[in-house]
Amino acid sequence: MGGPGSSPCASCKxxxxxxxxxxxxxxxxxxxxxxxxxxxxKVFGAxxxxxxxxxxxxxxxxxxxxxxxFEANARVRDPVYGCVGAISYLQNQVSQLQMQLAVAQAEILxxxxxxxxxxxxxxxxxxxxxxxKILLLHNNIDNCNNNSNNNLGYAMSSRQFNSNxxxxxxxxxxxxxxxPLKQESLWT
Amino acid sequence: MNPKRCAACKYLxxxxxxxxIFSPYFPPGDPDKFACIHRIYGAxxxxxxxxxxxxxxxxxxxxxxxxxAKCRVEDPVYGCVGIISLLQTEIQxxxxxxxxxxxxxxxxxxxxxxxxx
Numbered sequence: 001m002g003g004p005g006s007s008p009c010a011s012c013k014x015x016x017x018x019x020x021x022x023x024x025x026x027x028x029x030x031x032x033x034x035x036x037x038x039x040x041x042k043v044f045g046a047x048x049x050x051x052x053x054x055x056x057x058x059x060x061x062x063x064x065x066x067x068x069x070f071e072a073n074a075r076v077r078d079p080v081y082g083c084v085g086a087i088s089y090l091q092n093q094v095s096q097l098q099m100q101l102a103v104a105q106a107e108i109l110x111x112x113x114x115x116x117x118x119x120x121x122x123x124x125x126x127x128x129x130x131x132x133k134i135l136l137l138h139n140n141i142d143n144c145n146n147n148s149n150n151n152l153g154y155a156m157s158s159r160q161f162n163s164n165x166x167x168x169x170x171x172x173x174x175x176x177x178x179x180p181l182k183q184e185s186l187w188t
Numbered sequence: 189m190n191p192k193r194c195a196a197c198k199y200l201x202x203x204x205x206x207x208x209i210f211s212p213y214f215p216p217g218d219p220d221k222f223a224c225i226h227r228i229y230g231a232x233x234x235x236x237x238x239x240x241x242x243x244x245x246x247x248x249x250x251x252x253x254x255x256x257a258k259c260r261v262e263d264p265v266y267g268c269v270g271i272i273s274l275l276q277t278e279i280q281x282x283x284x285x286x287x288x289x290x291x292x293x294x295x296x297x298x299x300x301x302x303x304x305x
Contacts (some may be wrong), residue, residue: 005239042233043229044229044233045229045232045233047230048229048230048233052260052264055264056265063265063266064264064265064266067265067266067267067269067270070269071256071260071267072238075256076238078235079240080241080242080248080249080252081248081249081252082252082253083252083256083267083268084251084255084268085252085253086272087268087275090272090275090279091275093275094275094278094279094282095277097283097286100286101282101285101286101289104286104289104290105289107293107296108293109294111293111296113297115296
């Protein structure tokens with residue numbers, strides 16, 4: 001915390017003002033990391049960040065600051081898409097993996113059906129010709145597609161995001177934030 | 189002067205000039221879009237951001253800012269970073285399942301090649 005005798009926090013240093021004892025920024029913007037506040041200030045503005053923090057219970061402010069820093073960094077690196085670029089990229093990855101999984105699951109099903117001795121007596125079911133296998137595969141992929149978004153690249157409106165992920169409100173917000181906030185490799 | 193003010197100038201209660209930087213992206217019929225962006229970023233910051241971008245990329249920038257602002261309003265702690273976290277978890281889960289299924293395929297194929305029927 002700031003105050004007489006102690007070093008002003010990074011925010012008050014940047015804003016060139018006295019760092020009050022109850023400075024809202026001081027716990028989250030230590031003086032040894034000036035870049036952290038600078039980037040948040042550049043994207044969101046100090047007064048907006050202050051307002052946002054004031055509206056949050058104290059125990060949630062650290063996470064909020066970390067996510068704001070993450071978003072601000074993303075926006076500076078990619079001024080057009082910001083975090084949305086990363087979301088689009090990850091969404092694409094999820095779609096591709098789900099397709100691969102559908103293919104693999106169809107394949108294992110085929111193998112199991114061919115190898116299962118009990119079913120081999122029922123020729124109508126088991127003699128899967130090429131068309132049946134393709135149908136099985138397509139059914140698997142369709143089931144997979146119902147839950148995934150096939151849009152590639154960023155051509156999405158916020159409504160499309162919401163329809164695929166449910167709105168942020170309905171998501172589990174108790175997740176751990178440390179890992180995603182440290183995964184800078186998304187943009188390297 | 190633009191006779192019909194854009195949503196931004198309406199919200200800011202000011203004249204909407206002919207070269208208003210906001211007006212192409214904030215039509216008067218959608219006041220919430222600018223209100224949300226203004227709440228999170230502030231008009232001045234958005235204006236600065238747009239001025240620094242080539243004109244052809246500004247529409248996309250506004251859409252992404254709008255999405256992020258909406259996420260932040262709905263989730264004041266994590267914003268859209270919450271979505272990123274969920275996606276990463278989903279990727280890890282799917283990768284694990286895929287690896288397991290591929291291993292099952294390999295085992296089944298090995299079994300089949302050992303005992304061809």
